[in-house]
Amino acid sequence: MKPTLTQEDPMESLILVDAIQRSGIGHHYREEIHTILTHYYTKNPRDSSSSTIHDAALSFRLLRQQGCHVSAEVFNNFKGKFRGEVRQDITGLLELYEATQLGFEGENILVEAEDFSSKLLHKCTQETEYSKWSRHINTRLKHPCHKSITRFTETNNFLVRSDLRGSGVNRWEKPLMELAEVELLLAKPIYQEELLQVHKWWDGLGLTTELKLARNQPIKWYTWSMTGLINDIRLSKQRIELTKSIAFIYLIDDIFDLYGTPDELAIFTEAVDKWDYAAIDMLPEYMKMSYKALLDTTNEIARMIFEKHGHNPINTLKETWASLCKAFSVEAKWFAGGDLPRAEEYLANGKVSSGVHVALVHLFYILGLGGTQNQGAILLEENSTLISSVAAILRLSDDLGSAKDEQQNGKDGSYVEYYMRDNHGLSFKQALEHVINMIASEWRLLNKECFDVNHYSPTLSFYREACLNLARMVSLMYSYDDNQRLPVLEEYVDFMLLKPKSIEQIKS
Known part of the structure; x- marks a missing residue:
């Protein structure tokens, strides 16, 4: 047609x-x-x-x-x-x-x-x-x-x-729906093979044996990558590598939220900032394997990018991990000391601790953008509002939910809570409406970044489309029901990966 x-x-x-x-x-x-x-x-x-x-x-x-x-x-x-x-x-x-x-x-x-x-x-x-x-x-x-x-x-x-x-x-x-069905049936075995590779990689690291309380959700991590890069079935390697980065965002979050003492977390943050295998010796035993796996995985991603696109973004990639850990450290100090932040201070830090910046910077280079270090820095700066808006949409949407991740038992902050504290006399309903309006405003900023220009390269346009797809995934990833489950996400995973229904099956 x-x-x-x-x-x-x-x-x-x-x-x-x-x-x-x-x-x-x-x-x-x-x-x-x-x-x-x-x-x-x-x-x-x-x-x-x-x-x-x-x-x-x-x-x-x-x-x-x-x-x-x-x-x-x-x-x-x-x-x-x-x-x-x-x-x-x-x-x-x-x-x-x-x-x-x-x-x-x-x-x-x-x-x-x-x-x-x-x-x-x-x-x-x-x-x-x-x-x-x-x-x-x-x-x-x-x-x-x-x-x-x-x-x-x-x-x-x-x-x-x-x-x-x-x-x-x-x-x-x-x-058209029948054509889309055929395309999905062709894509499903590819997605399943990619997910199998992610499982093998993750299981091979053995980190969940070391950190038994940490989330073990390869399907969820892969779903972020699959959806972001859904419009090009040929990007198997890119989806897998992006999933690896997303897995470490969740893992480090759990280390900070469920395991580390303030002193241990400060040492871990310092080690990530050093980005040196010699720093392994300064870490507690339970952190050593995770730290080494983070360096191994990120260095390998950078090497792959260099071999494919001719530039090595390792300096920028490791900076994103250091920024993430520093943001987690700030939150850990807030929650441990009881010196809670103002709402805007929490959100500024929360956009970093969301991990969106880490994922989207990795995606930027994985797609081949940033041919030289300077060009990469310039293009990333030009897209900073885009990355910030996606991060704000995720952080605020997460804070809107009354239920936390079904396997997450640590302490988390809430923009809604801090906004009510900053504005005495404000009702919970009014605070929720304010956050909903903030999310709508961030979507308008995101729209401006994605649609107000039409002169970028096809690859950068594809990158922006992937960023939009990640923002679109937020409503699936944080729609908890009363049983702390994600039924819409589960249905989406069944549809895309496990049991996609044909139109005839839907009818029956």
Whole structure:
């Protein structure tokens, strides 16, 4: 199937592009999608008051995520209608809500449109008149396509959308979902083999024998990497190496949270900063094997990058590990001494202790970016806001959850708790709303970094897409239920790795 531009009805072409991207196979049609959207961008006005809210919102969303310069001011044409006929247009409201997810900071019209559309859609789910739409609306509100792993969420919602066929579900959906199913069936054995290699590597280190309380979750660690690099099945080595780095983020977190005394943690942090095998002798016995494995693994990753891309990023990589340990040390001192931080101080440190910087810097070089040390430093600096926003989304989302990791029994801080302490008289509900707004603001900053330019190399664009995918994974990784389990994550792992259901199985 090759998407083409419909001259008679350009909107049909945009609906096709949307269907392709929702199916999770847009990476196969990058050139065709670029051609369609570039043609639409140059030939169609975006300030026309004759557009429907559905068409204006769909074109805005697709063009913005393509990197085209489109203004949110187009929605000013509909402000008068926000209280009028738009209320009766469910498909328009849904598309408007989806479009607002790509807002930049300062675009107040999109904040207003998101608030209006979400409230009205929630209201529709409670009205008999729209009962057949309820499941579909709830899914879209909870999992807007921009902030979700579309291959997973769209396939699981296939039957719901099928029930609405003729009410905005396009005719390409079924064949595209079947094509996505075939691609996943081809990819699954590759993912399974990669996971097997990760298991063998991790088991071979023997660290869980040394640290029995530490988390032993290779599937979870690999899922981060698999999802970040999901759009290129050929990147097996890259997914495996990134998983190794993520595994050590979790391991070091557990060493600080569950094992080390303040003095031992200070020695471990000093050793990581030295990055020298001779420093092993200064460590307690239970830390020695982990420290050596960290150096071995990271040095091997740097060597692989040098052999493949001609530059060795070891200095930058080891700096990220030192920064992580220093951030963990700061938290350990706070919690041990009872001298708790202010909310903003906690968040600044927490973005580092989240490990996002470690993972994304490793990913940056694993993908071949940063051809020389200076170029690498410059490009990393240019992407610092992107990395910071992903880290803030993860840290704040983690702190929103009332349950901690099912195997994590140590002490953790909470931005919500510290924000309430800094603002006496604030209710828990008000603090939660503040954090939710902060996460939304970080998403707008992330959008700005990813979509406001269109002149970067394909590799850097791919890197930014991977960063987006990691941010999209946050809602899966921290959606604990009352039993301290992650049912949505478990379903995702089954779908992608273990038991992906075909469309026919979903129907049955």
